Amino acid sequence: MKKIVSLFIILVISISFSSAVKISPTQQELNLNQYETNCTNIWILPETDYKISSKWTYNGEGNLSKYTLTKEKIKLEINYSYLSKGKYEICFTPEKAGNLSGIIYFYDEKSMIEISSWVDLKVEQVGTIETISLITGNVIGKTNKTNITLGMILILLLIIFGLIIKRAFIDKHS
Numbered sequence: 001m002k003k004i005v006s007l008f009i010i011l012v013i014s015i016s017f018s019s020a021v022k023i024s025p026t027q028q029e030l031n032l033n034q035y036e037t038n039c040t041n042i043w044i045l046p047e048t049d050y051k052i053s054s055k056w057t058y059n060g061e062g063n064l065s066k067y068t069l070t071k072e073k074i075k076l077e078i079n080y081s082y083l084s085k086g087k088y089e090i091c092f093t094p095e096k097a098g099n100l101s102g103i104i105y106f107y108d109e110k111s112m113i114e115i116s117s118w119v120d121l122k123v124e125q126v127g128t129i130e131t132i133s134l135i136t137g138n139v140i141g142k143t144n145k146t147n148i149t150l151g152m153i154l155i156l157l158l159i160i161f162g163l164i165i166k167r168a169f170i171d172k173h174s
Contacts, residue, residue: 021046023106027118030092034126039091042104042117047086050106054078060101060120067103074100076121097125 022045032038044050055067056074071078075095083089090104100123105116 021113021115023115023117025117027120029120029122031122031124032092032094033124034094034097036126037091037093039089040119041083042088042090042106044086044088044106044115048108048113049082050088050108052080052088052090052104052106054102054104056100056102058101059099064103067101076100092119092121094121094123097123099123 022043024043028040030038030040054071056069056071056076057066058069058074060066077093077095079091079093081089081091088106094100100121102119102121103116104119105114107114
């Protein structure tokens with residue numbers, strides 16, 4: 001009988017200990033634009049000095065084997081900061097558009113505690129930005145393609161206008 005009671009007490013203690021680590025929210029979805037920073041808060045109890053890391057995939061569906069990409073690989077800037085009493089602020093700044101799925105996990109190097117939160121980022125593309133080389137071969141840099149097109153049309157119109165005036169001037173003096 002003592003063995004059964006001892007086993008029961010050990011079972012209750014181990015269940016209580018394993019459920020003592022809590023995280024909120026466990027899953028979240030954020031909508032943002034390219035190059036826009038969006039922050040969210042995550043609470044973890046018990047409060048301790050957790051290290052933070054992440055793994056990512058495109059269009060994740062909960063299959064952990066797909067989460068193999070680093071934030072550098074998918075061009076996602078992530079800033080982590082500890083605010084207070086188990087509250088962490090995590091800020092995302094994506095460079096690419098698309099649907100990103102990630103696991104933000106918190107771990108304690110001194111113990112075996114590891115807990116995570118699922119994050120889905122829906123990133124909308126903002127204006128087309130490209131590097132364009134003009135006739136001169138000089139690189140303009142990151143420029144809006146529409147502005148370059150309008151500029152080229154203006155230059156062509158000025159050239160045509162100049163040719164018309166030159167032609168009229170030559171015909172008048174011939």
